[in-house]
Amino acid sequence: MQEDRRVLHNFSLHVRHGEHIAILGPNGSGKSSLIKTITRDLYPLVGVRGFRFQVYGQDIWEVADLRSRLGIVSPDLLNHLRREVTAREMILSGYFSSLGLWPHQRVTPSQERRTRSILHFMEISHLAERPLAAMSSGEQRRALIARALVHDPDALILDEPTNNLDPGAIREFHVIMRKLARAGHSLVLVTHHIADIIPEIERIILLKNGRIVADGPKARVLTSRRLSALFGARLRVVRQNAQFDLVSA
Numbered sequence: 001m002q003e004d005r006r007v008l009h010n011f012s013l014h015v016r017h018g019e020h021i022a023i024l025g026p027n028g029s030g031k032s033s034l035i036k037t038i039t040r041d042l043y044p045l046v047g048v049r050g051f052r053f054q055v056y057g058q059d060i061w062e063v064a065d066l067r068s069r070l071g072i073v074s075p076d077l078l079n080h081l082r083r084e085v086t087a088r089e090m091i092l093s094g095y096f097s098s099l100g101l102w103p104h105q106r107v108t109p110s111q112e113r114r115t116r117s118i119l120h121f122m123e124i125s126h127l128a129e130r131p132l133a134a135m136s137s138g139e140q141r142r143a144l145i146a147r148a149l150v151h152d153p154d155a156l157i158l159d160e161p162t163n164n165l166d167p168g169a170i171r172e173f174h175v176i177m178r179k180l181a182r183a184g185h186s187l188v189l190v191t192h193h194i195a196d197i198i199p200e201i202e203r204i205i206l207l208k209n210g211r212i213v214a215d216g217p218k219a220r221v222l223t224s225r226r227l228s229a230l231f232g233a234r235l236r237v238v239r240q241n242a243q244f245d246l247v248s249a
Contacts, residue, residue: 013205013212015188017154020181022189022197022218025207026231031190034207035159038070071148071185074159078132078140087135087143088128091115094150114150121183122146122176138169142176155186162196174198192231194222199242206230224249 015021025031077099085093085100092115096105119125122142132140141161148156158177162170174196181187181200189196197204197218204221206214208230214221222244228235234249 013215015155015186018184018186019203020187020189020201021203021205022191022201023205023207024191024194024197024230026192029207030210031192031207032159033210035072035074035157035190038157069151069154071145071151071153071156072159073141073144073148073156073161075141075144075161075163076159077144081132084131084133086129086131087119087124087139087146088115090132090143091118091146091150094147111150115146118146118149121149121179136169137165138172141165141169141173145176145180149185153185155188156180157188157190159190161189161191162193170195194227194237195243195245197222197244218244 023031023034081099083100089101090099092107092111093100093105095107095111096102098105101107116125116128119128122145124139124142124146127135127139127143132143135143145156161177162173165173177187177189177196177198178200181198187201189201191197202217204214204216204218205212206221206226213230214226222237224236227237227246228249231246235246236249238245238247
């Protein structure tokens with residue numbers, strides 16, 4: 001029998017409507033558990049004194065309704081594909097909370113129009129009928145974002161979005177992130193790469209061992225001292241214009 005383990009401790013976080021934030025932490029810090037709690041894939045312990053968890057001011061959600069407010073973008077979704085799926089099918093499947101389309105699902109003309117619009121916005125119209133397996137990793141990430149946009153969600157949660165991308169694909173992904181921010185979607189970036197923090201993200205939350213160890217403006221939080229303590233190594237923060245990166249001290 002697996003031993004119970006507490007993954008989030010004394011956790012208090014309020015994200016304002018329209019805010020762009022980054023949650024930064026090493027592997028095992030609790031980032032994935034936090035995302036699964038937000039999306040209701042995990043539920044907190046019942047009966048914890050003083051505990052309250054709300055999304056958009058509500059304690060209880062129908063999962064389908066919540067997903068129309070929050071778009072989840074995680075490369076892990078691709079691991080659950082069981083057959084060949086084109087970019088168009090991947091996007092349309094967002095209407096049915098599935099991965100790809102199935103024979104019993106009926107796509108409406110308005111859903112097709114919305115899908116064409118999103119393909120254009122994400123600059124992947126030329127990939128509409130290409131299978132995801134035949135795309136680059138960067139193109140696949142754009143298709144995943146496109147799927148999350150079908151309901152025009154208020155916020156997008158980006159879970160380690162640049163993992164396993166080459167430098168060119170990372171640069172392109174950052175451009176798309178900035179485009180999403182300018183289009184009015186709140187971004188919640190969850191990562192351990194500070195280079196992913198685009199200029200539009202001003203608030204940084206540092207997470208370690210299931211606890212928030214810092215929360216504030218990036219100029220104050222992204223310091224060499226704080227990030228060395230966070231990742232357990234001697235690191236130096238390098239800033240060029242509005243971008244940040246880490247190097248060994």
